[in-house]
Amino acid sequence: MQSPHSCNAEAALPGSVAPRYAGDLMKTTTPDTLISPADLLERLDWRYAVKQFDPTRRIDESTWSALEESLRLSPSSGGLQPWKFVVVADPTVREKLVSAAFGQTQVRDASHLVVFTAKKDFGAADVDAHIRNVAAVKGVPVESLAGLRGMLMGGIVGAKDSAGREAWAARQTYLALGVLIASAALLGVDAAPMEGFVPDQFDTILGLKELGLTATVVCALGYRSETDPYALAPKVRFGYDQVFLHV
Ligand SMILES: Cc1cc2nc3c(=O)[nH]c(=O)nc-3n(C[C@H](O)[C@H](O)[C@H](O)COP(=O)(O)O)c2cc1C
Numbered sequence: 001m002q003s004p005h006s007c008n009a010e011a012a013l014p015g016s017v018a019p020r021y022a023g024d025l026m027k028t029t030t031p032d033t034l035i036s037p038a039d040l041l042e043r044l045d046w047r048y049a050v051k052q053f054d055p056t057r058r059i060d061e062s063t064w065s066a067l068e069e070s071l072r073l074s075p076s077s078g079g080l081q082p083w084k085f086v087v088v089a090d091p092t093v094r095e096k097l098v099s100a101a102f103g104q105t106q107v108r109d110a111s112h113l114v115v116f117t118a119k120k121d122f123g124a125a126d127v128d129a130h131i132r133n134v135a136a137v138k139g140v141p142v143e144s145l146a147g148l149r150g151m152l153m154g155g156i157v158g159a160k161d162s163a164g165r166e167a168w169a170a171r172q173t174y175l176a177l178g179v180l181i182a183s184a185a186l187l188g189v190d191a192a193p194m195e196g197f198v199p200d201q202f203d204t205i206l207g208l209k210e211l212g213l214t215a216t217v218v219c220a221l222g223y224r225s226e227t228d229p230y231a232l233a234p235k236v237r238f239g240y241d242q243v244f245l246h247v
Pocket of ligand 1: 047048049104194197217235236
């Protein structure tokens, strides 16, 4: 998708005054336009993991486009983005995924469905693709990024075996999932994060194996059904002292 932000999320070069994004969002955001702490908490309290979506309600195009962009803007370790976000629109495929998700109907009834996938066997070629992108966005020669390349290869790729790299890549996709869930809540869109599915079956149904990808987690998005009893359930969370440690 061609985004309104024509470059990626890399930081500007040291000393550069170039805006980070074409839209220069950072510069134009003033405290007046930021969401208040109370409003943020209201949005996060409003959200819950939807069990029943209203199959008649669709996310409009511009809202969906912003949600896709929130995924593309997600941070990742080393900026390496070892993922592909698979948006499944085909109703026949969505129906097939229900049984591979233990009968969970969210994958069929939600307006949109994202299957997060991690690149299998992430390696030198992927790092090089990233380095070429950094060079293009920053307008610097690839050769000048040899140090960065060495760091990414040594620190992330070379330091892990194949299973370790796959686990690392999967962790990055969960970060993107968190960004998507929070972004959706801010836009008044409901979401259902889902681990309850058989990755191997999803990989087969979606043809991911041929693409060197594997499904890690799923997120259905749309609007809650008025009859979803979970909408009224209280939030179950441990108390502050149980989840925070101040050192
Ligand atoms: C990564 C992840 C996977 C989840 N998988 C499922 C799932 O397969 N089915 C389901 O009904 N809920 C699933 N949930 C929802 C959680 O059970 C839910 O987020 C949690 O109980 C907290 O409730 P709340 O999100 O409604 O506040 C998942 C949540 C996360 C973050």
